[in-house]
Amino acid sequence: MCIRDRERSEKMNRELKCYIEEREAKELVKKNVGNSGSVKGRNEEIIKLKKQFDQLSDEFVIYKEASSKMKSDHLALVQRSNELEQEKENLAQTVNAISNTKEIIEAAAEELKKENFNLKQTIAEFDKEKTSLTIKLDKADRDYNCLLYTS
DSSP states (O other): OHHHHHHHHHHHHHHHHHHHHHHHHHHHHHHHHHHOSOHHHHHHHHHHHHHHHHHHHHHHHHHHHHHHHHHHHHHHHHHHHHHHHHHHHHHHHHHHHHHHHHHHHHHHHHHHHHHHHHHHHHHHHHHHHHHHHHHHHHHHHHHHHHHHHHO
């Protein structure tokens, strides 16, 4: 972007220089027409200055068009810069949302780990109770069988 700014500055300096030369040429024509002793010399000088003036006018038009194009390009770059800035903000919001979602998922995973641990403990307790009840059932079954044989 600095290169374009420098190029624009250089072109504008050239335009200003052409404008100054154009004004100087006009003043010189006025001075030469008034001070020249011979008509032929004045006419030649006028023709020479007119050619110079026409050339400078053409260059000025070219520089003016280039300046207009640079302004247009600058506006397009500013607009694109604004679009990129908006896209950057949108991406930052997306990253933030993803980060928040990740934290929620991690918290939920921790809760699930705790729940899993609690369920494993409950299962272990049920297994102990089942074992205890199985032992009691086996003992009751043996006692019953003994009572059947003894009676």
